[in-house]
Amino acid sequence: MRIKSQRDFFTGLMFLLLGVAFAWGSGNYPMGSAGRMGPGYFPLMLGIILSVLGVVITIKAMVIETLDGDPIGSFSWKPLVFIIAANLVFGIAIGGMPSIGLPPQGLIVGIFALTFVASNAGDEFNFKEVFVLAVILSVISYAAFIMLLKMQFPVWPTWFAR
Amino acid sequence: MDLINNLALGFGVAFTLQNLMYAFIGCLLGTLIGVLPGIGPLATIAMLLPATYALPPVAALIMLAGIYYGAQYGGSTTAILVNLPGESSSVVTVIDGYQMARNGRAGPALAAAGLGSFFAGCVGTLILAAFAAPLTELAFKFGPAEYFSLMILGLIGAVVLASGSLLKAVGMIVLGLLLGMVGTDVNSGVARFSLDILELTDGIGFIVIAMGVFGYGEIISNLSKHEDDRQVFTATVSGLMPTKEDFRNMLPAVLRGTALGSLLGILPGGGAVMAAFAAYTLEKKTALRPGEVPFGKGNIRGVAAPEAANNAGAQTSFIPLLTLGIPPNAVMALMVGAMTIHNIQPGPQVMTSNPELFWGLIASMWIGNLMLVVLNLPLIGIWIKLLTVPYRWLYPSIVLFCAIGVFSTNNTTFDVWMVGLFGVIGYIFIKLGTEPAPLLLGFILGPMMEEYLRRALLLSRGDWSVFVTRPLSGSLLLAAVAMLVVVMLPSIKAKREEAFVED
Numbered sequence: 001m002r003i004k005s006q007r008d009f010f011t012g013l014m015f016l017l018l019g020v021a022f023a024w025g026s027g028n029y030p031m032g033s034a035g036r037m038g039p040g041y042f043p044l045m046l047g048i049i050l051s052v053l054g055v056v057i058t059i060k061a062m063v064i065e066t067l068d069g070d071p072i073g074s075f076s077w078k079p080l081v082f083i084i085a086a087n088l089v090f091g092i093a094i095g096g097m098p099s100i101g102l103p104p105q106g107l108i109v110g111i112f113a114l115t116f117v118a119s120n121a122g123d124e125f126n127f128k129e130v131f132v133l134a135v136i137l138s139v140i141s142y143a144a145f146i147m148l149l150k151m152q153f154p155v156w157p158t159w160f161a162r
Numbered sequence: 163m164d165l166i167n168n169l170a171l172g173f174g175v176a177f178t179l180q181n182l183m184y185a186f187i188g189c190l191l192g193t194l195i196g197v198l199p200g201i202g203p204l205a206t207i208a209m210l211l212p213a214t215y216a217l218p219p220v221a222a223l224i225m226l227a228g229i230y231y232g233a234q235y236g237g238s239t240t241a242i243l244v245n246l247p248g249e250s251s252s253v254v255t256v257i258d259g260y261q262m263a264r265n266g267r268a269g270p271a272l273a274a275a276g277l278g279s280f281f282a283g284c285v286g287t288l289i290l291a292a293f294a295a296p297l298t299e300l301a302f303k304f305g306p307a308e309y310f311s312l313m314i315l316g317l318i319g320a321v322v323l324a325s326g327s328l329l330k331a332v333g334m335i336v337l338g339l340l341l342g343m344v345g346t347d348v349n350s351g352v353a354r355f356s357l358d359i360l361e362l363t364d365g366i367g368f369i370v371i372a373m374g375v376f377g378y379g380e381i382i383s384n385l386s387k388h389e390d391d392r393q394v395f396t397a398t399v400s401g402l403m404p405t406k407e408d409f410r411n412m413l414p415a416v417l418r419g420t421a422l423g424s425l426l427g428i429l430p431g432g433g434a435v436m437a438a439f440a441a442y443t444l445e446k447k448t449a450l451r452p453g454e455v456p457f458g459k460g461n462i463r464g465v466a467a468p469e470a471a472n473n474a475g476a477q478t479s480f481i482p483l484l485t486l487g488i489p490p491n492a493v494m495a496l497m498v499g500a501m502t503i504h505n506i507q508p509g510p511q512v513m514t515s516n517p518e519l520f521w522g523l524i525a526s527m528w529i530g531n532l533m534l535v536v537l538n539l540p541l542i543g544i545w546i547k548l549l550t551v552p553y554r555w556l557y558p559s560i561v562l563f564c565a566i567g568v569f570s571t572n573n574t575t576f577d578v579w580m581v582g583l584f585g586v587i588g589y590i591f592i593k594l595g596t597e598p599a600p601l602l603l604g605f606i607l608g609p610m611m612e613e614y615l616r617r618a619l620l621l622s623r624g625d626w627s628v629f630v631t632r633p634l635s636g637s638l639l640l641a642a643v644a645m646l647v648v649v650m651l652p653s654i655k656a657k658r659e660e661a662f663v664e665d
Binding site (some may be wrong): 007008010011014015018019022025026029030033034035036037038039042043046047049050053054056057060070072073075076078079080083084086087088090091092094095107110111114115118119121122123124129130133137141144145149150151152153 | 213216327329330332333336337339340343347349350352354355378381382383385386553554555557558559561562564565566569570573574575578579581582585586589590593594595596611612615616619620622623624625626
């Protein structure tokens with residue numbers, strides 16, 4: 001058997017996997033009966049439906065001919081890694097990392113970290129330009145979120161503020 | 163005369179200086195973000211939602227409605243000037259709108275979109291006001307079985323009218339329903355699928371899913387396409403007003419678009435996208451007047467009709483949400499989330515228990531539409547400037563505002579990790595060619611569906627036949643089955659695929 005639509009094949013597999021996982025997980029909760037549903041009843045039902053859909057989609061992907069095999073194409077690792085990493089460094093900066101003893105560094109440090117990491121995701125990276133962008137974003141964010149919307153964020157690193 | 167009284171009450175609420183200001187800010191911000199290519203109304207609302215947390219409920223909803231209209235209008239601007247549909251409902255606007263821009267008629271195209279939308283918005287608001295009361299009456303006759311069947315109909319409608327593979331869309335809905343199960347079960351107090359993570363016992367935040375999948379996922383996918391030669395028609399926007407001839411062509415098109423849009427908007431699922439497609443198809447079938455530019459070459463009707471239709475549809479899709487409490491599409495699902503944050507349970511009781519909010523929101527919808535015209539036509543120069551900002555400056559800003567928004571929702575970093583995770587998931591969905599909007603709809607409806615199913619079967623002592631033997635519930639299910647059968651018919655199936663490829 002040859003895969004005729006790569007995208008649908010893997011979508012089907014994903015549904016099957018998740019459906020089985022949820023259905024199996026529902027087994028940990030009381031099932032009850034239709035008239036008195038326990039917390040496991042509805043998720044089990046859904047899990048089974050999702051698994052069945054997954055199987056059907058997978059089979060169809062192997063049977064029905066498509067023009068070009070419907071390829072998934074290569075993953076763009078660079079934007080994926082840098083965008084998610086930018087998000088993570090922002091989280092670490094604003095919330096701190098108690099497990100390694102890092103105190104919250106505040107909004108401004110977070111903005112600079114995020115901007116510099118995220119900017120690596122594109123085709124070009126120009127230090128001066130990114131720096132200017134980070135400054136502009138800091139000013140806008142401070143004005144909008146701290147001054148206007150009065151959100152409760154740590155703005156500056158703890159060692160700096162006092 | 164209830165209608166007049168109700169509207170008067172609504173305008174009384176909306177016409178305070180404070181609420182007018184929020185409507186204005188909403189429209190402005192919505193357009194500002196919506197203009198950015200590749201960011202649809204969903205991502206825009208998700209991104210700006212945290213900014214409304216601190217406001218009183220009425221003001222927050224008014225601002226959100228403003229954001230929604232702004233985002234839609236911004237999307238059309240991008241479609242016309244850059245040949246890039248910012249959202250699925252402006253896919254057809256691109257066809258003739260961009261051609262008009264290339265012929266140096268970007269101004270009239272933008273004006274046609276704006277004025278057409280405004281007219282449609284006015285009609286839509288009136289329909290909404292007129293139908294709200296009777297539909298709410300009907301809603302009180304609904305028992306749990308009817309609600310469950312209605313949700314089934316809504317979800318089926320959402321996949322039938324959406325583009326792409328039917329099976330995959332159903333799968334996404336079911337997956338969404340399952341994700342909605344995560345967290346503490348209200349009936350038993352059992353924490354389901356929380357993987358022993360304390361934060362997950364509260365469930366997954368809808369904002370986390372919306373921003374991760376629609377914000378980050380889209381950005382990553384956009385970045386993987388190399389910066390193409392986006393051509394922005396900046397210099398050629400002069401003379402905003404359409405000519406007399408344009409108006410004569412536009413008017414019937416706008417009327418037809420509005421009628422179609424209002425009708426399709428009420429239907430569950432379809433709303434704006436389907437309305438725009440249908441309106442364009444209808445215009446193409448209508449004979450050309452002598453001397454008129456053919457479709458696809460910059461016909462103003464091809465801009466005015468779909469824009470009117472999608473705005474009318476956007477307006478009337480509030481009807482199921484406000485009267486029955488059931489979101490008909492993903493954008494409305496976000497609205498449900500927003501209302502829940504402000505402790506409003508959407509549904510028929512809102513109108514009686516909270517009339518200021520209900521009618522104030524409806525009145526502010528009209529005001530929002532008016533503001534779009536007042537705001538956008540003069541400010542068009544600014545939006546065009548925004549289109550010329552390179553993407554490498556835009557996307558870090560979007561990532562930042564998403565991150566700040568997510569963090570500020572609960573002030574926990576856990577949500578920031580989660581949005582990262584859903585960003586990866588969103589990118590995988592895009593790579594697999596799987597439309598994520600049904601997932602969000604399922605996610606919001608999940609807990610509601612389970613609750614109504616449980617109650618319906620409790621009342622019937624476990625007898626599943628209640629869903630078909632109760633007349634209202636039975637006919638709703640029958641309608642759902644009929645919809646499915648119709649799309650499965652080979653001739654319609656081919657047509658449907660053809661209709662969605664036409665971009």
